[in-house]
């Protein structure tokens with residue numbers, strides 16, 4: 158995994174993936190929305206679960222800062238020594 162730097166707090170290092178927590182959230186949302194849709198006979202509630210899944214699919218492979226949790230991390234090139242990390 159490439160070293161990345163957080164634009165928000167300046168953390169430099171390995172970002173974390175949000176994949177497993179996203180799957181758990183998806184399962185929770187689907188269970189909740191389908192149950193609510195059955196109870197209220199309102200199929201549009203199930204659309205909420207679809208929207209959440211679409212949003213997670215868009216951010217599934219995103220990298221996240223382990224320090225502040227921001228999504229905005231960009232790759233630090235190996236040749237870029239101006240950051241002073243690892244030297």
Ligand SMILES: [Zn+2]
Pocket residue numbers: 163164165166167168222223224225226227
């Ligand atoms: Zn950060």
